[in-house]
Amino acid sequence: MAVHVYPCPIRWSDMDVYGVVNNVSFLRLLEEARVDLIWRLGAQNGDAFFSGGSVVVSHAISYRSPLVHQHSPVDIHMWVSEIRAASVTIDYEIKDDETVYAVASTTMAPYSYEGRHLRRIDAREEAFLERFFEDRRAIKV
Template identity: 40%
Template sequence: MARFTYHCALRWSDMDAFGHVNNARFLTLYEEARVELMFKGAREAGLTSLEAGVVISRHEVDYLRPVDYGRPVRIDMWLEEIRPSRFVVAYELFDDDVVASRARSVCVPFDLSAGRPRRLSEAERAYLTPWLERP
């Protein structure tokens, strides 16, 4: 199984009143990692169609411990499932090499001009498959 790793700097605005990363900001950090994989990584592989539209139909987040403002965090990502019209991205966010959060996002390829979901292309499936974790 291959995992995509993204190192993400924390911003002052990520903090809450208690000096921890705000729970809502975890989704922003996960989004940054997902964009790195689906847009930048895909573009480097010659694929730009994922940039044309992918929407989130579901997020699940487990907060395991607070993350203090400071050093960058590491996010490991992989795919749990690839279906014809959706895929599931799983994440682990590490703070100081300790898992601080786990999450999942159900991603749906979307035709923005038509305003409706679409199926993954063969090229998209081929790009995403190396990140698939098989049980």
């Protein structure tokens, strides 16, 4: 098990009129971290995780503390909490040394854009995902 930590910059444009990072911007930050995990690390290690494509099935976010623009990045800790035949769930904690700003979860499914259908996770993808598996959920249901 390995939790992947992505140091994510907070941009001035991520804030809304109230001076906090907007809820939609949180989804963008999570996407940025997820891309770093899947495409940068996957490609780096010879894996073709979701090389045929993928779709987001669902997102859930629980906000814990307001996040505002800052010059140092926040850390997005992420891990795989569930691997199924045709979906994977990635959980996150967005935090710095002192504060947890949000916890979140994204479920994705591998998708064939060429054939326009969902597909199963293949053996290489599963092996890649298992490296980041941790049996815990960021959001307790």
